Amino acid sequence: MKFSSLFENLIRKPQSGKFIPFIDGLRFLAIVPVLFQHANERLHKYGTLPELSQIEEWVSFFISRGTIGVFLFFAISGFILSLPFAQGRTKEKYSDYLKRRLFRIEPPFLLWMTVFALVLLIKGDYPGAELLRHFLATITYTHQFFYGEYSIINPVAWSLEVEIQFYLIAPFLASAYFGIRNTRERRALLIWGLFCFILFQHGMGWQLMPFKPTLLGQFPHFLVGMLAADLYTQPLRGIRKSYLWDALFPVLVLTLAFTWSEELGKMLVFELALLLVFISSFYGKILGRFLSLQWIVIIGGMCYSLYLIHLPLMEAFYLLIGKFGQWSGYFGQLSITLIVVLPMILFSGVIAYRWIEQPFMKRQKSKKPAEKTWILAHSEKQ
Secondary structure (H helix, E strand, O other): OOHHHHHHOOOOOOOOOOOOOOHHHHHHHHHHHHHHHHHHHHHHHOOOOOOOOOHHHHHHHHHHHHHHHHHHHHHHHHHHHHHHHHOOOOOOOOHHHHHHHHHHHHHHHHHHHHHHHHHHHHHHOHHHHHHHHOOOOOOOOOHHHHOOOOOOOOOOOOHHHHHHHHHHEEEEEEEEOOOOOOHHHHHHHHHHHHHHHHHHHHHHOOOOOOOOOOOOHHHHHHHHHHHHHHHHHHOOOOOOOEHHHHHHHHHHHHHHHHOOOOOOHHHHHHHHHHHHHHHHHHHHHHHHHHOHHHHHHHHHOOOHHHHHHHHHHHHEEEEEEEEHHHHHHHHHHHHHHHHHHHHHHHHHHHHHHHHHHHHHHOOOOOOOOOOOOOOHHHOOOO
8 A cells, every 4th residue: 555545544534524624733733742741741650760950840841731632622522513503514313413423432442441451450450340340430431420530441531521521412502502693692602601600610619629520620621612613614804814823823832831720810811822722723824734734634633542542552661661761861761752652652543543443434324305403303392
């Protein structure tokens, strides 16, 4: 197979048939900081580091903010699931919507969680009965509900529990929001609702554990994605593509990194910066082209597989050969880690995506024209 054909086959083909390259570009921007963050965490956890200099401390702290990539993933989900409603192309029953989403995400998830559970069983890290209970809670997206902590099977599964919670309500939420025909009114309502929710969230303590890794703790990010979908479909007047948006983007990244906090004021600034990241991707001349580059789109498109497998692979790396290069200091060890681990994860991700995840992304047969939309079916029951 030629490389060009391989690359072409790796480009994500959504079931809707409406491929938006820069969205997978945003997914690339989301997965990369997560990979760096977890590599840096493993280095601190398993490595033998000397006392860090001030510059090394700052770099390590900045990389540790990579969790903002997860929040960007949440906003992208809000964008993607709201976009059909924003564009008026929602001809799908709610039951079909759920089946399609589950058929898309469940098989790879079940496979990899089973593999990781078997590895833990073979290693003997946990008693079999205890491991089974954690496994069942993980694959049913209820681990946080039953245990109030991240899954021992794969800690990153916490964000997938949040995603599932949003999937269940997204069509109803988007239908209600875009059912408001006056553009200014609905946007003002969403911004006001977002502000009020953050205030209420802060008052109730939902931004803290054990609510933090639930939809109650992460809901504002999804709302930002919904607003971004609205602005993408019906752009604000007077805004044009400009290099100023490109210049703003690194400022936004720094803002996200240093306002990711449980403090009320910083939470509000964070959501504004998150929204502006989307707008910068819409209107930045350089950023827009970068996010649509083929290799960026390919890596971003297979982010789900990368997300599922990267942390166990990093753990395996440090268990086997992670101590190599400890003589080289923080920057040396971090460089060695990234040079070895990132290609390993990308190669494994290509295999996982191409032959495990992608087969479940094939477009389903179109529905009959006479079929009712889930919105109409829902409204007739009222």
